[in-house]
Amino acid sequence: MLAFLVSAIRLGMTFLLGSTGETITEKSGHLNLGIPGVMCVGAACGCYAEYMYFKAVGAAISPVLAVIIPLIASLLGGGLMGLLFSFLTVTLRANQNVTGLAITTLGVGMSEYIIDEASTIFTKGSKYFTAHLPFADDLGWFGELFLSYGVFVYLALIIAIVTTYVLNKTRVGLHLRAVGENPATADAAGINVSLYRYGATCIGCGIAGLGGLSFIMDYLNGNWEYCVDAIGWLAIALVIFTVWKPNLAIFGSIIFGALYIASSYITGVSFAGKELFKMLPYIVTILVLVVTSMRSKKNQPPQALGLPYFREER
Amino acid sequence: MEKPIALACRGITKTFGRVVANRNCDLTVYKGEILAILGENGSGKTTLMNMVAGIYFPDAGQIFVNGEEAVIASPKDAFAYKIGMIHQHFKLVDVFTACENIALGVEDEGRFRLSDVRKKVIEITQRYGFIIDPDKRVADMSVSEKQTVEILKVLYRGADILILDEPTAVLTPQETEKLFAVLRRMREDGKSIIIITHKMHEVLSISDRVAVLRRGENAGTVNTADTNAADLTEMMMGQKVELNIERSEPKNPTERLKVSNLSAVNEEGRPVLTDISFTAYSGEILGIAGIAGSGQRELLEAIAGLQSVQEGSIEYQDPKTGKLEDLRDKNPIQIRDLGVRLSFVPEDRLGMGLVGNMDIVDNMMLRSYQKGQGFFLHRKEPRDLAQTIIEDLQVVTPGASTPVRQLSGGNVQKVLVGREIAAAPTVLMAAYPVRGLDVNASYTIYNLLNRQKENGVAVIFVGEDLDVLMELCDRILVVNAGRVTGTVDGRTAKKDEIGLLMTKSHENVAGEGEQ
Numbered sequence: 001m002l003a004f005l006v007s008a009i010r011l012g013m014t015f016l017l018g019s020t021g022e023t024i025t026e027k028s029g030h031l032n033l034g035i036p037g038v039m040c041v042g043a044a045c046g047c048y049a050e051y052m053y054f055k056a057v058g059a060a061i062s063p064v065l066a067v068i069i070p071l072i073a074s075l076l077g078g079g080l081m082g083l084l085f086s087f088l089t090v091t092l093r094a095n096q097n098v099t100g101l102a103i104t105t106l107g108v109g110m111s112e113y114i115i116d117e118a119s120t121i122f123t124k125g126s127k128y129f130t131a132h133l134p135f136a137d138d139l140g141w142f143g144e145l146f147l148s149y150g151v152f153v154y155l156a157l158i159i160a161i162v163t164t165y166v167l168n169k170t171r172v173g174l175h176l177r178a179v180g181e182n183p184a185t186a187d188a189a190g191i192n193v194s195l196y197r198y199g200a201t202c203i204g205c206g207i208a209g210l211g212g213l214s215f216i217m218d219y220l221n222g223n224w225e226y227c228v229d230a231i232g233w234l235a236i237a238l239v240i241f242t243v244w245k246p247n248l249a250i251f252g253s254i255i256f257g258a259l260y261i262a263s264s265y266i267t268g269v270s271f272a273g274k275e276l277f278k279m280l281p282y283i284v285t286i287l288v289l290v291v292t293s294m295r296s297k298k299n300q301p302p303q304a305l306g307l308p309y310f311r312e313e314r
Numbered sequence: 315m316e317k318p319i320a321l322a323c324r325g326i327t328k329t330f331g332r333v334v335a336n337r338n339c340d341l342t343v344y345k346g347e348i349l350a351i352l353g354e355n356g357s358g359k360t361t362l363m364n365m366v367a368g369i370y371f372p373d374a375g376q377i378f379v380n381g382e383e384a385v386i387a388s389p390k391d392a393f394a395y396k397i398g399m400i401h402q403h404f405k406l407v408d409v410f411t412a413c414e415n416i417a418l419g420v421e422d423e424g425r426f427r428l429s430d431v432r433k434k435v436i437e438i439t440q441r442y443g444f445i446i447d448p449d450k451r452v453a454d455m456s457v458s459e460k461q462t463v464e465i466l467k468v469l470y471r472g473a474d475i476l477i478l479d480e481p482t483a484v485l486t487p488q489e490t491e492k493l494f495a496v497l498r499r500m501r502e503d504g505k506s507i508i509i510i511t512h513k514m515h516e517v518l519s520i521s522d523r524v525a526v527l528r529r530g531e532n533a534g535t536v537n538t539a540d541t542n543a544a545d546l547t548e549m550m551m552g553q554k555v556e557l558n559i560e561r562s563e564p565k566n567p568t569e570r571l572k573v574s575n576l577s578a579v580n581e582e583g584r585p586v587l588t589d590i591s592f593t594a595y596s597g598e599i600l601g602i603a604g605i606a607g608s609g610q611r612e613l614l615e616a617i618a619g620l621q622s623v624q625e626g627s628i629e630y631q632d633p634k635t636g637k638l639e640d641l642r643d644k645n646p647i648q649i650r651d652l653g654v655r656l657s658f659v660p661e662d663r664l665g666m667g668l669v670g671n672m673d674i675v676d677n678m679m680l681r682s683y684q685k686g687q688g689f690f691l692h693r694k695e696p697r698d699l700a701q702t703i704i705e706d707l708q709v710v711t712p713g714a715s716t717p718v719r720q721l722s723g724g725n726v727q728k729v730l731v732g733r734e735i736a737a738a739p740t741v742l743m744a745a746y747p748v749r750g751l752d753v754n755a756s757y758t759i760y761n762l763l764n765r766q767k768e769n770g771v772a773v774i775f776v777g778e779d780l781d782v783l784m785e786l787c788d789r790i791l792v793v794n795a796g797r798v799t800g801t802v803d804g805r806t807a808k809k810d811e812i813g814l815l816m817t818k819s820h821e822n823v824a825g826e827g828e829q
Contacts, residue, residue, distance in 0.1 A: 171417075171426035178407050178418050185405040189419025190390045303408060 002144055004258070004265050010149065011219050012257030013156035017211030018235025019253065020160050020246045025082070025204035026239060027167060028197045029180040030089065031306035033100030035208050036232025037107020038081040042209020043216045043228045044111035045077030046070035050125040050217075066128040067151060070213060078209020081107060082202040089308065090194050096306050108229050115224055126222025129214075152214035156253075159207055160246040167246070176200055180302035183309035193309055211235060234260070237285040243292055243299035256281045317344040319381065320506040321366065321397070321475050326375035328361055335361040336530045339375070343475065348497060348507045350521035350538070352514075354550055354754060358530035359510045360402075363477045367399035368392035379475075398468030399477040404460050408453040412446060412463045416470045431470075438469050442499045445492070458489040465496075476500065477508045482516055486605050494520050512753070514543045515781070526550055547753060559760050559785045561804075562768060567595035569631055570772035571617070571654075571741055576626035578616055586612045587796045590626070594741065596633065599763060599773040601787030601804060603780060604816055609796035610776045614743045617774075618654065619646040630654065633740055633770070653740035668730055670719030674700040674711065677718055678733055703732035707758060728755070731762055742766050745776040760786055780809055792816055 018039055025032045032038075050070040054061065085103055088094040129150045136147035167173040178186040179196045187193050212228045238256055242248040259281045263274035292299045323341040327334075336358040343349050353359045364370045366377060368386040377384050379395045386392050392399070406415050417431040435448045446462045455463070461481060468476055478497075482490045497507055497520060511517060517524055518538060525535040526549040533549050571594040578587040587609050594600045602610050615621035617628055619641065628641040630652060641649050668677045678696035700714040707728040711721055718726055731747055744763065748756040763786070767773050777783045783790055787804040792815035800815040 169426075169428075171421075174410075174414060174417060174426070175419070178410070181407045181409055182405075185407055186418065188389060188405045190388075190393075191419050300409070 002141055004261070006144060006148060007261055008258035009254055010153060010257070011261060012253035012255075013153045014211050014215040014219055014231055015235050015238050015256050016156045016160055016249055016253035017152075017214055018208045018232055019238035019242065019249045020156070020163050021078070021204040021206070021208030021211065022236055022239045023204070023244055023246050023249070024163060024207065025201045026244060026305055027176050027180045027302055028200035029183060029302055029304040029307060029309070030085070030197055030201050031096050031100065032082075032085055032103070032201065032205070033097060033236065034081065034085055034103025034107065035205075035236050036229035037104035038078050038205045038208045039212030039215070039232040039235070040107040040111035040228045041081050041212070042074040042078040043212030044114040045209070046074030046213035047122055047216060047224065048114050049073030051119055051121050054121045054125065063128050063131070066125055070125065070217070071210065074209045074213040075206040078212070079202045079206035081209070082205025083198070085205065086198040086201045090197050093308060093310065096308070104229065104232070111228065112226060119224070122216065122224055123222035126217045129217040130221065150218050152210075152218045155210070156214070157250065160250050164245070164247040177302070180304055183304050187309070208232070208235065234281055237282055241281075241285045241288050243288075244301060259284070317346060319343070320345045320379070322378040323362065323366065324376045324378065326362060326365060326372045326377070328365060328370060328372050334530055336365075336372075339527070339530060340532050341525055342535070343506045343508060345506055346501055346504045347522040348501050348509060348520055350517040350524045351508060351510045351527060352517055352524055352546060352550060353527035357527040357550075359527050360479055362527070363399060363479060363508065363510060366392070366397060367477060393471050393473070396472055396474040397477070398471060398473030398475070400461070400464045400468060400479065400481060402479045402483065404464055406452045406460060406463060409451060411449050411451050412466070413448045415452060415463055416467050420471060435466060435470065438466060442469070442496050442503070444496060457484045458486075458493075461485070461493070474504075475506045475508070477510075479510045480512065481509065482511060482513060488605070490516070513779075514546065517546065518543065528552055550753070559757070560764065561786065561788070562764070564595065564598040564788055565768070565770070567597050568633075570594050570596045570633070571631075572629040573617070574627050574629070576613075576616060576628065577624045578612055578621055579624060580612070585796055587616065590793075590796075590798050592791050592798060592801065594772040594774055596740070596772050597767055597770045598788040599767050599775055599786055601783040601790040602774065602776045602793060603783050603790050603812055604793040606778065608793045610745060610793060612796070613793070614745055614774070614776065617641065617743065619644060619649045630741070653738070654743075668718050668726065671717050673715045673717050674704070674729055675714050677729065681733060681737065699733075699736055703729060703736065707732050707762070727759065731759060735762060735766060739766075739771055741772045741774065743774040746778060747775075748777075748782075780812055784809065784812075794818055
C-alpha cells in the first residue's frame with residue numbers, strides 16, 4: 001500500500017507540473033492543446049542537455065549541475081514551444097485549437113528527433129534527480145511517504161503553491177485573470193493583453209516542459225520512452241478536473257497518479273482490463289466537467305478561453 | 315462670479331471616412347456643474363465624448379483641461395487628466411468582485427492588497443451614498459449595480475470630470491433617481507459631470523446647463539433654468555416640430571384577445587405571471603406599464619407561444635371567421651399564422667428579431683421563407699418589401715443589401731417593426747419599441763402603431779415612459795411583480811395614479827379583490 005501511494009505521488013507530481021503550466025496558460029485565455037508536445041520537447045531537451053553535460057565533463061560530475069542544467073534546458077525548451085504557440089495565435093492570429101494540436105504533433109516529432117536512442121546516461125543522470133534526504137530511510141513510513149522523493153516532487157509542490165498565491169493575491173495575478181476572462185475590459189483598463197498572453201503561455205509551457213522531464217528522470221528512473229504525450233493529455237484533463245485551481249491540483253494529481261497505476265497493483269486483471277483502468281482519469285474528468293457546468297457558476301473556465309482578442313474587432 | 319472652467323473643447327472636428335461626426339465643435343464644462351448633452355441619434359454626442367476620453371483622436375481642434383491644452387491619445391492619458399467615462403456597454407469582468415474590477419489596471423505604489431482597495435472603495439461609497447456590496451461578484455449584480463461599479467472605477471482612479479453615456483437607458487425610474495442623487499452629491503463635491511441622454515425630462519431635472527448638438531455641431535448651450543422641452547427640441551431639430559400623438563377614438567372595438575387567469579413560472583420555478591386577466595380589443599392600443607422586469611416580457615412571450623403557461627387561457631377571436639381559438643394549444647408558428655405578431659424589441663435589439671450579419675432583404679425572408687415552395691430562394695418579394703419599408707419608414711441605409719448590424723439603432727427598429735406590420739397582423743405586440751431612439755424616430759414608431767390601430771389591429775404596447783403611454787394608449791394595464799394591479803383609461807389617468815399602481819404590492823390587490 002505504501003509503495004502504491006509513493007508511486008502515485010511520484011507520477012502525480014509529473015501531472016501536477018503539466019497541469020500547473022496549462023492552468024497558467026489557460027488563465028490568460030489561451031487554450032493550449034499543445035501541452036503534450038510541449039512536455040515531450042521539455043523532456044527531450046532536458047535529457048539531451050544531461051547527455052551533453054555528462055559527455056563534456058566525463059567523470060567529474062557535479063551533482064548540483066547534473067540537476068540544474070537539464071532543468072534549465074527543459075524549461076527553455078518548453079518555453080520556446082510556448083513562444084511559438086503565442087506567436088502563431090497572438091501575432092499571426094491562428095486558431096488556438098488547431099495551433100495547439102499542431103504543436104503536439106510537432107513536439108512529439110521533435111522529441112523523437114532529439115533523442116534518437118535511449119542512452120544509459122539518462123539512468124545515470126536520473127540518480128541525481130531521485131536522490132533524497134539521507135535520513136528519510138530511518139523514519140519508517142513517515143520518511144517513505146513524505147521525504148523519500150527526489151527534487152521534482154518538491155519542486156512541483158512549490159510551483160503549484162506559488163502559482164496559486166500569485167494568481168489570487170497579487171496584482172499580476174489579478175491582471176492575468178482579467179485578460180483570460182474579458183480581454184476587452186483588461187485592454188480598456190490599460191493592461192497589455194498581448195504581453196500577458198505571451199508571458200503566461202511561455203512560463204506555463206516552461207513549467208509543463210519540466211513535467212515532461214520529471215516523467216522520464218523521476219518516475220521512469222531515466223528509462224526513455226516515447227509516451228510523454230500521454231501524460232500531457234492527462235495533465236490537460238487534470239486542469240479541468242481541478243477546475244483551474246493549482247492548489248486543488250495537488251490532490252487531484254495524486255488521485256490521477258493512483259488511478260493511472262492502479263491496474264499494475266491489482267492482481268488478476270486481464271490486459272484489456274488494465275487498459276480500461278487507465279481510462280479512469282478521463283472518465284472522472286468528464287464527470288467532473290458535467291457536474292461543474294451543471295451546478296456551479298463559480299468553477300467555470302476563464303470566459304475568454306480559446307477566444308482570440310484583437311482590439312480592432314471590438 | 316464665474317466658476318473655473320474644467321474642460322473646454324475648441325473647434326473639434328472628427329470624420330470617419332466620408333461621414334463627418336463632429337464639425338468645428340465647441341464645448342465648455344465648468345467645475346462643479348452637471349452639463350447635459352442633448353442631440354438626436356448620430357448628432358456626434360458620443361463621438362465628441364469619446365475624444366475627450368481618449369478612445370478616438372480628433373482630426374482637428376484642441377482640448378483644454380483646467381485651462382491647459384491636453385493631448386489625450388488613450389484612455390490612460392484621459393485618466394492622467396482625471397477624466398473618466400462610463401460607457402453604455404459596461405466593461406467589467408463577470409467573475410470578479412466589485413473590488414477586483416475596480417483594482418484592475420491601477421498601478422498603485424507598494425504591495426497589492428485587496429483589503430486596501432476595499433477600504434478605499436467603501437470610503438468612496440460612503441462619501442457619495444452609493445449602495446453596493448464590494449465583495450459581490452459582477453455576474454450576480456443587477457444592471458444598476460454594474461453601473462455603480464463602473465462609476466466607482468472611475469472615481470477610484472481619482473477622476474474629477476465624469477462622462478456618462480446614456481446612463482439611464484437601462485435603469486428603472488427609481489434607480490435613475492438614486493443615480494441622480496449620487497450625481498448631485500458629486501457636483502457638490504466639486505466634480506464636473508457630463509451626461510449624454512435622450513430623455514428630455516431627465517435633462518430638465520438633473521442638469522445645470524444643456525449643450526445641444528445638431529449634425530456634429532454645437533447648436534447652442536443654455537441654462538436649464540431658462541429653457542423648456544419645446545425650446546430644446548427646436549434646437550435639436552433645427553426647426554419647430556409638433557410632438558403630438560394623434561389619438562383617435564377606437565372604431566367599433568370588438569374582443570380580439572382574451573387572457574384569463576394566466577399564470578406562468580420561469581426556469582427556476584419562480585412565478586413570473588400570476589393570475590393575469592385582460593382583454594384586448596381591435597382598433598385600440600392597450601398599454602402595459604410597470605417597472606422593468608414585472609413580467610411584461612413573459613406576458614407577451616406567453617401570448618406568442620414562447621413561454622410555457624401553467625394555468626389560464628388565452629382566447630383569440632378570429633376577425634374573419636369569428637371563431638374562438640385557444641392559443642395555448644398552438645405552437646409559435648401557428649399563432650403567427652393566425653395574425654398574432656410579436657415585434658419584440660428586447661434589451662438587445664438584434665437578439666430576438668433580426669440577424670445582424672444578414673441584410674434587410676434576408677431579414678425579411680426570415681419571416682416568409684416557410685411559405686416558399688421549391689428548393690431555391692425567391693428573393694424578389696422580400697426585396698420589394700424591404701424597398702417599401704425603407705421608403706415608407708425613411709430608413710437611413712446605403713441600400714437594401716446592407717447588413718442590418720451596420721444600421722443605427724433607430725433604423726434597425728424601423729426595419730423590425732416594419733416587417734411585422736407588413737404581415738398585416740390582427741394583434742401587434744411591441745415591447746419597448748422606442749428604447750434608445752431619438753425623438754424623431756420615436757414618433758415615427760408611434761405613428762406606425764397608430765396607423766395599425768386605425769386599421770383595426772389590436773395593438774399591445776409595452777412602454778417605459780409614462781408620458782408617452784398616457785398620450786398614446788386608449789387603456790393602460792398596470793403590472794407589478796407578475797400581477798395586474800389595475801387598468802386605467804389612457805385619456806383620464808393621472809401619472810401618480812399609475813405610479814402608485816406600479817409599486818402596489820399584491821397583498822393590497824388581493825384585499826381589493828375580496829371587497
